[in-house]
Amino acid sequence: MKNFGMNRRTSICSLIAIAAGGLFPTVGRAAGDALPPVRAYRNPGCGCCEKWAGLMKEAGFAITMEDDNDLAGRKEKLGVPAELSGCHTALIAGYVIEGHVPPKDILRLLAEKPDALGLAVPGMPVGSPGMEAAEEADAYDVIQFARNGSQRVFARYT
Template identity: 40%
Template sequence: MRRLLLSAGLLLVTTPALATDATLHRNPNCGCCEQYARYLENQGWEVDVVSESDLSAIKRAAGVPVSLASCHTMRVGDYVIEGHVPLAAIDKLLSETPDIDGIGLAGMPIGSPGMPGPKQGDFTVEAFDDQRTTSFMTL
């Protein structure tokens, strides 16, 4: 029993905690960005929502490829999350900690977190680094 408790204690010490704090930069005229922030907050996240008059400058500085541009750009730790990315993809990013700039979900797909309506198909989340994109996961 003592060995089991020691092993569990080591696991707790060596397992990194997933970040739950984020800064979401959004277009001040966009309501779905607020809905996305509420989606994360309902999962226990703390989200600082910042309205930006020049969101494209934020995206450029964060290295977001034009092909992934959406209505909001979020910073979580050292990563950038672009658009309405489901929490499962963010959790995977934070647990695997790949050497990339971030992940994004192109456009504003119906049924994605923060967007109204039923999901219409698979969501393809892309990883990006140095303006190059690769598939990260499909949900």
């Protein structure tokens, strides 16, 4: 009986550890694999972009943020639909990340590798990463968009 209890306890702890592994950003990566670098562009002096970049760093991304005096032109060249335009634009592993996309959704994108141009959070919704407010939060969607113009909801936040 004593051994059964230890085995059961060990098994339960193992199952909890396996389940908890899904909560961390290293899921889908082998131990020691680095995340691809992120190059981001913003309108000069935008502070919320820096907050988003900080959250990306906390999630394990190496990110560089550059000021861009023609950010709208860059978005157009990259194929970001005007209605999906956000605060800043980033490039990672061949994908375009537009606006305040949560790092966990970017990790999911990299793990799933869909045939898409990228992800976008249009505008600057309160409560999105980098736009946090004390007790306020807007509902918003993360939109996956493709080169052919198709769009779909990738994640929803309420």
